[in-house]
Amino acid sequence: MKDIVIACVGKPSAGKSSFLNAVTDATAKVGNYPFTTIKPNNGIAYFPIDCPCKRFDKTKLCAPRYGRCIDGKRFVPIQVLDVAGLVPGASEGQGLGNQFLDDLRHANALIHVVDVSGTTDANGKETVGYDPIGDIEWLRGEIHSWIFGNLNKRWSQIVRRHVAVKASTAETLHNQFSGYGATLSLVQKSLDRSGIKEPMDTWEKETIIKIVDAFLDERFPTIIALNKIDLPDSDKNISKIMRKYDQNKIVLSSALAETFLRKLHKQKFIQYEEGTDNVQTKDDLPDSDLKPLDEKLQNRIEKVQDLVLYRYGSTGVQDVVLKAVEVLGLVPAFPVKSLTTFANTNGKGVFRDCVLLWPGTTVLEFADIVHPEIAKHYLGAETIGNRKIGEDDIITKENNIICFKTSQATHSSAAGAPASANTNSTSSAKK
Numbered sequence: 298m299k300d301i302v303i304a305c306v307g308k309p310s311a312g313k314s315s316f317l318n319a320v321t322d323a324t325a326k327v328g329n330y331p332f333t334t335i336k337p338n339n340g341i342a343y344f345p346i347d348c349p350c351k352r353f354d355k356t357k358l359c360a361p362r363y364g365r366c367i368d369g370k371r372f373v374p375i376q377v378l379d380v381a382g383l384v385p386g387a388s389e390g391q392g393l394g395n396q397f398l399d400d401l402r403h404a405n406a407l408i409h410v411v412d413v414s415g416t417t418d419a420n421g422k423e424t425v426g427y428d429p430i431g432d433i434e435w436l437r438g439e440i441h442s443w444i445f446g447n448l449n450k451r452w453s454q455i456v457r458r459h460v461a462v463k464a465s466t467a468e469t470l471h472n473q474f475s476g477y478g479a480t481l482s483l484v485q486k487s488l489d490r491s492g493i494k495e496p497m498d499t500w501e502k503e504t505i506i507k508i509v510d511a512f513l514d515e516r517f518p519t520i521i522a523l524n525k526i527d528l529p530d531s532d533k534n535i536s537k538i539m540r541k542y543d544q545n546k547i548v549l550s551s552a553l554a555e556t557f558l559r560k561l562h563k564q565k566f567i568q569y570e571e572g573t574d575n576v577q578t579k580d581d582l583p584d585s586d587l588k589p590l591d592e593k594l595q596n597r598i599e600k601v602q603d604l605v606l607y608r609y610g611s612t613g614v615q616d617v618v619l620k621a622v623e624v625l626g627l628v629p630a631f632p633v634k635s636l637t638t639f640a641n642t643n644g645k646g647v648f649r650d651c652v653l654l655w656p657g658t659t660v661l662e663f664a665d666i667v668h669p670e671i672a673k674h675y676l677g678a679e680t681i682g683n684r685k686i687g688e689d690d691i692i693t694k695e696n697n698i699i700c701f702k703t704s705q706a707t708h709s710s711a712a713g714a715p716a717s718a719n720t721n722s723t724s725s726a727k728k
């Protein structure tokens with residue numbers, strides 16, 4: 298069972314720390330997440346999904362164990378890892394190179410924070426007119442060089458063993474790639490993606506480059522956060538990048554604007570709804586307990602509205618996390634004790650648990666994640682409308698509210714929620 302982790306990477310001064318501050322919820326209650334091993338450089342982000350409580354008209358009763366639910370918008374916790382030390386030459390050990398690349402092993406997806414304003418060079422030093430496309434290419438280049446280098450230097454030995462033990466290509470590659478946290482099926486997918494058919498002992502250097510390329514795509518899906526959209530030169534760089542790259546993998550953001558708005562919200566100068574352009578002041582809400590703004594603050598807020606909120610609809614930081622979850626194809630699933638009340642064991646509150654599953658997770662696998670006792674005494678499972686679903690059925694957004702039937706009374710919390718040993722309610726074992 299492994300937690301799902303999204304790593305935040307980028308050159309110095311791209312805005313990683315600001316982004317992490319903006320996206321992680323400092324106001325969340327300590328421990329309001331299911332993860333057991335939080336490292337100092339990990340933050341918890343809460344990304345919004347549609348909570349089923351809305352559909353079933355039970356928003357008032359919704360009681361998430363982790364995260365929160367506001368009128369049917371549920372904020373699900375996920376770990377975001379700050380991976381520092383990416384500088385040009387990381388794959389050759391520059392900066393914190395090896396440490397950086399090592400940390401990447403723990404990540405399921407990457408958020409590449411790119412300074413799109415062109416005001417910092419490749420090393421993060423102040424400049425003007427720098428082309429941020431260089432940064433996008435460079436991150437991939439560093440990771441590619443690292444993996445390719447490790448493979449290439451032992452290639453003849455790898456092939457000799459491959460031939461001697463008559464292993465399949467996927468098996469041999471899996472031996473090499475498992476250190477990067479890859480399963481056999483992920484390696485197989487990489488092979489399929491690469492289209493390489495030739496036997497391994499005939500591979501040229503170009504073929505190795507190709508398989509590393511395909512492996513990178515499978516293993517490190519990456520969302521590009523074009524940050525600092527509030528600065529003047531960003532516009533022209535954004536259009537250039539949008540034309541060149543897959544727009545589904547790009548999100549525009551202003552970490553600075555988000556941090557600013559959150560701070561003012563906390564200090565009760567404004568009411569700000571994260572992920573929207575909705576900012577309200579004392580003038581808008583005279584009866585509220587908001588503090589009045591002085592002219593300077595008022596001007597700064599208007600600037601953020603003009604440069605960011607009204608132009609782009611939001612500061613974009615929440616969308617970045619959401620996109621990273623999307624690119625992994627994670628499916629939220631809700632184990633419930635009853636398909637009529639959606640309550641849990643104690644009968645209080647509804648839809649207490651939300652588990653993020655890897656695509657392809659079956660009903661029986663989900664049962665095991667919720668509690669091994671359920672899988673052990675599994676009799677069947679039903680979804681909305683008491684519709685029976687098979688143990689090998691894949692969980693999708695259409696059947697993700699599930700009530701398990703077991704042959705005996707299991708652990709007190711078993712049939713409705715992850716038990717304490719398995720409270721890791723945003724992850725599953727697959728991938």
Ligand SMILES: Nc1nc2c(ncn2[C@@H]2O[C@H](COP(=O)(O)OP(=O)(O)OP(=O)(O)O)[C@@H](O)[C@H]2O)c(=O)[nH]1
Nearest residue numbers: 308309310311312313314315524525526551552553
């Ligand atoms: N205008 C603007 N400035 C930003 C934005 N995000 C970050 N910055 C500024 O960019 C500078 C660098 O930001 P950091 O968050 O420290 O960058 P970093 O990537 O963590 O840098 P390192 O710690 O050196 O790796 C700071 O002065 C931030 O205030 C943004 O969206 N807009």
